[in-house]
Amino acid sequence: MPSNDKPVNGQDNPSFLDVLNQTPPPPDAKDWPRPKPFAGLRSAWKASWKEGGFLYQRWEEVFQARHASRHEVASWIKATALFGGLSLIVMMLDTAGDIASATLKGLSDVPATSASDGSGLWGTVDHPVRVFLADQAAHLAVAPAALYAFWQLTGLIGLVGGFFGNAGAHITWLLFGLGSLAMIWSTAPAGGRAAATGLAALMWALASVFALRGLTLRPIVHNHPPQFQPQFNPALHLHATLPAPAGDDHGDDIHPLHR
Structure with a gap:
């Protein structure tokens, strides 16, 4: 298959122009009858699907990609898969953003003070939060319903x-509970402030059984034996030099004995 692209990592880079290179040369002007329109493209299409043709080899690469490793897969298949994966991620993020926006908008449509009048257990906790957010929204460029929906x-x-x-969700839940207790303490009537705050703390603690699942304050200690334990074998080496025996006539032929 003719190709002008240089191989990368031992693989040929296919080009769609190789299909046109398989088109047979046009006939001479004296030939008769004239060929049909697009006859050359039809011939190139048929030739490319024959063994050794451009499309035939691309189909073989797709068929072999199921059994090949990541490094052996053709580059154009990797690029196509990467582009498709990125497109799917963008679509999922866009859809998730639309869902979150619609949910937040739906919650914002709920009136900030009409759903609870402070009666009942839930009203004792929820009504002070609504009143606190409504008072704060009067000094901000945001609607009270939006603040309550965000809460x-x-x-x-x-x-x-x-x-x-999720560790981030654990932190979010802790801040949510502490902020709710602060709002209830500052807005609840003075006579029942302690009771309302205590009731909210109990509700938050019960919900924390599920929200803080898996959270532990006990330090995790991993006891792994060391892979390499050096061994010390102390040894004492003594070198002594013995003088030559007296009365020996061998002279310097015998060197002192070293131990």
Whole structure:
């Protein structure tokens, strides 16, 4: 297969122009009858599917990609898969953003003060939060319903994400609970402030059984024996030099004995 591209990592880079290179040369002007329109393209298409043709080899690369390793797969297959994966991630993120926006908008449509009048256990906890957010929204460029919807969404994310063991969701849930207790303490009537805050703390503690699932304050200690234990074998080496025996006539032929 003719190709002008240089091989990369031992693989030929295919080019769609190779299909046109398989087109037979046009006939001479004296030939008769004239060939049909696009006859050359049809011939190139048929030739490319024959053994050794451009499309035939690309199909073989797709068929062999199932059994080949990541490094042996053709470069154009890797690029196509990467582009498709990135496109899928972008579509998922865009869809998730639309869902979150629609959820937040739906929660924002709920009136900030009409759903709870402070009666009942839940109203004792929820009504002070609504009143506190409504008072603060009067000094901010945001609607009270939007603040209340964001407060609900934060608690929902912390509860669900903490149940699945997400560390960030655990932190979110802790901040959500502490902030809720502070709002209830500052807004609840003076006579029942302690009771309302204590009731909210108990509800938050019960919900924390699920939101803080898997969280532990006990340090994790890994006892792994060392892979390499050096061994010390002390040894004492003594070198002594003995003088030559007296009365020996051998002279310097015998060297002193070293031990």
